[in-house]
Amino acid sequence: MSDARDQILATIRRARGGNGDAAFHAVAEQRLQLKARGTIPKRVDRGPAALVDLFVEQALTLSATVDRVASPDAVPAAVAEYLARENLPATLRAAPSPEIEAIPWRDRPALTVTFGRSDGHDEVGLTPAFAAVAETGTLMLRSGPDHPTTLNFLPDTHVVVLRASRIVGPYEEGWAMLRAAGAMPRAVNFVSGPSRTADIEQTIQLGAHGPRRLHIVLIEDGDAR
Amino acid sequence: MEATSRSFKDNARHALVDPDLQQALARMKAGFVVNRAAAVARLPEFDKLRDEARAIKDHTLEHLDFYLERFERQVTAAGGHVHWCRTADEARQAILAICRSVDAKTVTKGKSMIGEEIAINDYLEANGITAVETDLGEYIIQLRHEPPSHIIAPAIHVTKKQVADSFYATHRTLDAGRKLDEPRALVDEARAMLRQSYLDADVGITGANFLIAETGSTVIVTNEGNGDLTQTLPKIHIVTASLEKIVPTLEDASTILRVLARSATGQEFSAYTTFSTGPRRAGDLDGPGEFHVVLLDNGRSALLGTELQDILRCIRCGACMNHCPVYGAVGGHAYGWVYPGPMGAVLTPTLIGVEEASDLPNASTFCGRCEEVCPMRIPLPKLMRHYRERAFDRGLMPPLPRLALALWAFLAKRPLFYRWTVGLGVRLLALAGSRRGRFRRLPFAGGWTRHRDMPAPQGKTFQQRWDEAGGAR
Numbered sequence: 001m002s003d004a005r006d007q008i009l010a011t012i013r014r015a016r017g018g019n020g021d022a023a024f025h026a027v028a029e030q031r032l033q034l035k036a037r038g039t040i041p042k043r044v045d046r047g048p049a050a051l052v053d054l055f056v057e058q059a060l061t062l063s064a065t066v067d068r069v070a071s072p073d074a075v076p077a078a079v080a081e082y083l084a085r086e087n088l089p090a091t092l093r094a095a096p097s098p099e100i101e102a103i104p105w106r107d108r109p110a111l112t113v114t115f116g117r118s119d120g121h122d123e124v125g126l127t128p129a130f131a132a133v134a135e136t137g138t139l140m141l142r143s144g145p146d147h148p149t150t151l152n153f154l155p156d157t158h159v160v161v162l163r164a165s166r167i168v169g170p171y172e173e174g175w176a177m178l179r180a181a182g183a184m185p186r187a188v189n190f191v192s193g194p195s196r197t198a199d200i201e202q203t204i205q206l207g208a209h210g211p212r213r214l215h216i217v218l219i220e221d222g223d224a225r
Numbered sequence: 226m227e228a229t230s231r232s233f234k235d236n237a238r239h240a241l242v243d244p245d246l247q248q249a250l251a252r253m254k255a256g257f258v259v260n261r262a263a264a265v266a267r268l269p270e271f272d273k274l275r276d277e278a279r280a281i282k283d284h285t286l287e288h289l290d291f292y293l294e295r296f297e298r299q300v301t302a303a304g305g306h307v308h309w310c311r312t313a314d315e316a317r318q319a320i321l322a323i324c325r326s327v328d329a330k331t332v333t334k335g336k337s338m339i340g341e342e343i344a345i346n347d348y349l350e351a352n353g354i355t356a357v358e359t360d361l362g363e364y365i366i367q368l369r370h371e372p373p374s375h376i377i378a379p380a381i382h383v384t385k386k387q388v389a390d391s392f393y394a395t396h397r398t399l400d401a402g403r404k405l406d407e408p409r410a411l412v413d414e415a416r417a418m419l420r421q422s423y424l425d426a427d428v429g430i431t432g433a434n435f436l437i438a439e440t441g442s443t444v445i446v447t448n449e450g451n452g453d454l455t456q457t458l459p460k461i462h463i464v465t466a467s468l469e470k471i472v473p474t475l476e477d478a479s480t481i482l483r484v485l486a487r488s489a490t491g492q493e494f495s496a497y498t499t500f501s502t503g504p505r506r507a508g509d510l511d512g513p514g515e516f517h518v519v520l521l522d523n524g525r526s527a528l529l530g531t532e533l534q535d536i537l538r539c540i541r542c543g544a545c546m547n548h549c550p551v552y553g554a555v556g557g558h559a560y561g562w563v564y565p566g567p568m569g570a571v572l573t574p575t576l577i578g579v580e581e582a583s584d585l586p587n588a589s590t591f592c593g594r595c596e597e598v599c600p601m602r603i604p605l606p607k608l609m610r611h612y613r614e615r616a617f618d619r620g621l622m623p624p625l626p627r628l629a630l631a632l633w634a635f636l637a638k639r640p641l642f643y644r645w646t647v648g649l650g651v652r653l654l655a656l657a658g659s660r661r662g663r664f665r666r667l668p669f670a671g672g673w674t675r676h677r678d679m680p681a682p683q684g685k686t687f688q689q690r691w692d693e694a695g696g697a698r
Contacts, residue, residue, distance in 0.1 A: 005309035008522045012290045015529035028288040031473050032439050038277040038480035039270045117510040120424055136494040145508035149457045153450050171479040184440045186506050190498040195450040199362035199378065200408040201385050202256040208361055208412060210450020
């Protein structure tokens with residue numbers, strides 16, 4: 001296929017004419033370095049506490065549910081109550097991340113929590129969120145050994161533990177945080193509400209192939225950046 | 226797929242009298258059009274973002290070779306592979322070779338217009354590999370052995386009753402007594418059927434809404450979550466993408482994403498936007514073991530530097546067809562190939578030849594709504610006009626309209642003679658139509674008057690009245 005590669009690139013260069021010199025490429029190289037942002041919607045132009053409120057408001061319009069708790073210690077009770085309320089089994093398949101493992105799950109002995117990827121037989125998956133974007137109520141999930149991607153999509157119910165201090169205004173702030181955290185992970189999943197489809201007569205149905213429910217447990221850690 | 230764009234007029238005639246289709250098209254107008262308008266109204270920066278989105282793509286196309294090479298380098302650095310393909314056939318062969326390398330029996334597919342363009346399903350089936358579409362709309366039309374009729378809502382022409390019939394006919398485990406008369410029941414039935422396919426598949430094929438040069442990432446934008454299951458569970462993930470999908474940075478993708486979903490479904494952001502970079506990493510508990518990008522040209526690079534380059538900005542949102550009166554009347558199948566509506570009327574002659582598709586650029590009233598709503602500000606009417614001219618130059622127009630145009634051109638180039646002839650014609654028509662004030666039938670315009678009356682002129686031409694009213698005073 002190297003023939004194909006050469007020929008495609010040659011066609012592109014020919015179409016452009018003479019502008020293939022180093023100075024011309026420097027313009028593009030510089031753009032990659034600068035990572036300039038476009039217009040950021042004014043709606044995210046507000047303080048940290050107001051951004052948290054905006055995130056919650058937006059997530060709710062996307063048919064997600066949000067539970068605000070004061071600290072990680074309050075998460076087991078909040079999750080147990082949510083599962084009971086929704087008539088779901090008290091069994092969680094959770095991401096093996098330090099943040100999730102550090103939650104005092106033993107405070108709720110009735111909750112069974114196992115850690116690892118999903119094989120498709122788990123009713124409820126629980127993951128952390130790398131960040132969240134207030135602009136559209138969107139969660140930003142980062143794959144890795146501590147966050148298997150299958151947990152985001154296979155279980156019927158996806159519970160996400162999000163720290164308020166990880167809520168940013170626009171997507172671009174999320175990218176900045178991700179770059180600061182290291183190399184691009186295999187998958188970055190932006191999740192806005194539960195799975196949905198309108199493929200049958202344009203009527204919106206939740207739970208097409210991914211989760212039917214998206215529940216966000218928001219820890220108000222007050223650790224505003 | 227076999228193109229039937231040559232028989233556009235026949236296709237359209239059938240579409241106009243298809244009651245199911247007409248009902249579906251009416252629903253589309255009430256849904257997409259209204260929802261887009263509401264989403265745009267909620268974002269005051271929308272038009273500014275459109276300008277920026279256009280500038281991003283124009284810049285990228287100007288430096289396309291640079292960004293494609295950088296993309297390839299980054300994919301390779303992340304442990305993936307890029308396969309450059311000049312033609313649909315090269316892309317099909319590349320995909321088959323990857324599937325054969327793991328002796329694949331079944332392949333799951335996320336929705337991909339490139340998949341349709343290269344007709345990959347038929348090719349895989351012919352080579353003994355089962356391809357299962359997993360997007361609900363694509364799955365429905367696959368069961369019905371139909372092409373998509375809309376680029377983001379492939380089964381928009383299908384009623385729920387027809388979906389139920391397809392499921393009863395093909396789902397062997399489905400009890401014939403079970404009721405499938407509501408969308409909820411249909412979605413659940415498809416969900417249950419497809420769940421096992423994801424887990425069984427050897428290879429997952431998705432499309433890409435964007436390729437990111439900076440990171441070597443591919444991006445899919447979906448609502449159902451099927452694309453993510455398709456690319457996460459099998460051993461191999463193949464991304465099919467045409468080369469103009471590339472943008473420089475994550476920031477550039479973010480800017481365009483702000484106009485994409487709003488223009489498409491009227492959502493602010495789709496449920497799932499996923500950036501994939503290479504295969505499973507050391508320590509990962511899931512994800513594909515191999516990551517391949519099949520990068521397709523198929524005639525696109527030849528558009529660079531020509532009048533048609535603007536169509537390469539298209540991000541496949543579907544807004545142009547949602548707002549098109551012609552698409553709204555005849556639906557997507559009438560266009561006869563993969564891409565319908567105004568963007569299809571430009572892209573189809575580009576990809577399969579103006580000889581095959583000379584009717585499509587004429588399937589427009591030139592009302593300009595497509596250009597008005599296009600998030601990438603593609604001058605679609607201008608590009609359609611380009612193909613009309615090309616079809617005329619190549620003598621693809623039937624003799625009668627050709628003669629009429631030649632006559633009109635003769636007159637238009639002689640202003641005095643034009644005024645005299647038109648003045649005479651208008652007086653004669655006014656005289657002939659004075660009793661009724663309209664014509665039921667006109668010679669040489671039977672097609673037009675079959676569906677409406679022609680109002681009789683009032684005796685004076687526009688130019689005469691213009692002069693009387695003081696003209697350009």
